[in-house]
Amino acid sequence: AARSSGDAVRSYLPSMTQGFLRRFQLVTQFRHALDSGQVQVHYQPKVALPSREVVGVEALVRWVHPEFGRVDPDEFVPAVEATGLVDALTGFVMECALIRIRKWLDRGLRLSVAVNLSVRNLEDETFPDKVADALRRHDVPPRLLTFELTESGVMADPERCLPVLRRLHGLGVVLAVDDFGTGYSSLAYLRQLPVDEVKIDKSFVLGMGTDLGDLAVVRSIVELGHSLGLQVVAEGVEEDAAKEALVRMGCDIAQGYLISRPLSEDRFEAWLRARTVR
Numbered sequence: 001a002a003r004s005s006g007d008a009v010r011s012y013l014p015s016m017t018q019g020f021l022r023r024f025q026l027v028t029q030f031r032h033a034l035d036s037g038q039v040q041v042h043y044q045p046k047v048a049l050p051s052r053e054v055v056g057v058e059a060l061v062r063w064v065h066p067e068f069g070r071v072d073p074d075e076f077v078p079a080v081e082a083t084g085l086v087d088a089l090t091g092f093v094m095e096c097a098l099i100r101i102r103k104w105l106d107r108g109l110r111l112s113v114a115v116n117l118s119v120r121n122l123e124d125e126t127f128p129d130k131v132a133d134a135l136r137r138h139d140v141p142p143r144l145l146t147f148e149l150t151e152s153g154v155m156a157d158p159e160r161c162l163p164v165l166r167r168l169h170g171l172g173v174v175l176a177v178d179d180f181g182t183g184y185s186s187l188a189y190l191r192q193l194p195v196d197e198v199k200i201d202k203s204f205v206l207g208m209g210t211d212l213g214d215l216a217v218v219r220s221i222v223e224l225g226h227s228l229g230l231q232v233v234a235e236g237v238e239e240d241a242a243k244e245a246l247v248r249m250g251c252d253i254a255q256g257y258l259i260s261r262p263l264s265e266d267r268f269e270a271w272l273r274a275r276t277v278r
């Protein structure tokens, strides 16, 4: 009944208002979605180059909404980020990540999990304490937890983010700059940030087979990243030719559809088993 009345209301509204309504619903229903299992974490493997050994996964949220169906994180994460609810999102994903890491350790597997942070987390002075507490509760070595932060997010207000970044780094977790190359800043500022890893944005990796400019960007990020002592990860690796080019450049880690799409917990476990048996 709620569904059909919602449809009736929507049919009278102009589309801009409908977009607003949907965004409003997503934000107001997110807490309930988290608590009722509508939000799940999927895992996408990251492999070392050239060995293709699985070194870890990136945790990516998925929301299966009872009315809208699958809602992409690109739509609901920005909406959630605009509210205090992003704490709950990050907390949820971090808990899932630490439970996974602990289960793998108990089976003798050392796999890291990367969790995406929002700028809001970096502006919250209590965040490092929450992380330290969660690591202790799950008895997980800090090096197995990575946080990915976007270049544009950190650079929007580096003064505000730096204290939290320094404390996170002090805990021993790995810090990665995500979507690297898309921001307006140069690699030089990386020296000022307490980070361990750069993740080349997928737009360059996807374009490198056909666009010499993209190829040059990828090559220079690998070289400069290494000259600063950082681990370099390429995301969006869809083709074997891209993987081979990355191997030649000396890129450390690859992630993308060529290796696997993000998978549900169960499907990831099956993927992992099939791979290690071979």
Ligand code: C2E
Pocket: 044, 059, 060, 061, 072, 073, 074, 077, 089, 090, 093, 115, 116, 117, 118, 148, 178, 179, 202, 235, 236, 237, 238, 255, 256, 257, 258, 262
């Ligand atoms: P991101 O952190 O840049 O994540 C990588 C995105 O690229 C993911 O999209 C992934 O599914 C996609 N991808 C992976 N391999 C390939 C490939 O080979 N080709 C192409 N074309 N795409 C590939 P997804 O899962 O839709 O996530 C979108 C964005 O939502 C993420 O971008 C991230 O910014 C955000 N996000 C996802 N989960 C979380 C979360 O738990 N917390 C926060 N704050 N943000 C999240």
Ligand code: CA
Pocket: 058, 116, 148, 178
């Ligand atoms: Ca990411």
Ligand code: CA
Pocket: 178, 179, 199, 201, 202, 235
């Ligand atoms: Ca990215």
Ligand code: CA
Pocket: 179
């Ligand atoms: Ca992105």
